[in-house]
Amino acid sequence: MSVTPPACPIPRWQLLKQELTNVGPADFDRLRATAAPGTLLDVRRAEEYGSYHLEGAINVDYLGPDFLEQLDALDPDQTYLVYCRSGRRSVRACTLMRNAGITRLVHLDGGINAYDR
Secondary structure (H helix, E strand, O other), X not given: OOOOOOOOOOOHHHHHHOOOOEEOHHHXXXXXXXXXXXXXXXXXXXXXXXXXXXXXXXXXXOOOOOHHHHHHOOOOOOOEEEEOOOOHHHHHHHHHHHHOOOOOEEXXXXXXXXXXX
C-alpha cells in the first residue's frame, strides 16, 4: 500500500523567499543607484539578459552550467542586488548564494515583471 504525502500548501520557493530581504522596484532602484559596480546580478538566461536587463547588471545565469563557479568568484563581503523575470529563479539563486557564504543579499520581489515598463 502506498501513501501519498499531503500537498504542501505553500510552494517551496515562497518558503525560501521568506528568509530573504525582499524589496519592490522603488527600493531596489534606490539601492542600485548607490550599489558598487558588479553587485547587481541578473540571474536569467543569457538570451533574456541580452533582450533586456537593468542598467549596470551583470549576467550570472542561475540555470547555467557554471553558476556555482561564478558564485565562488563573488566577494562574500559585498551586498548583492539580485533579480530575474518573476522572482522565482532569483529566490533560488539567493538561497544558493547564502549557502555559499554570501549573506548580504537584496532580492527584487516579483522580478523585473514588477516594473511598469
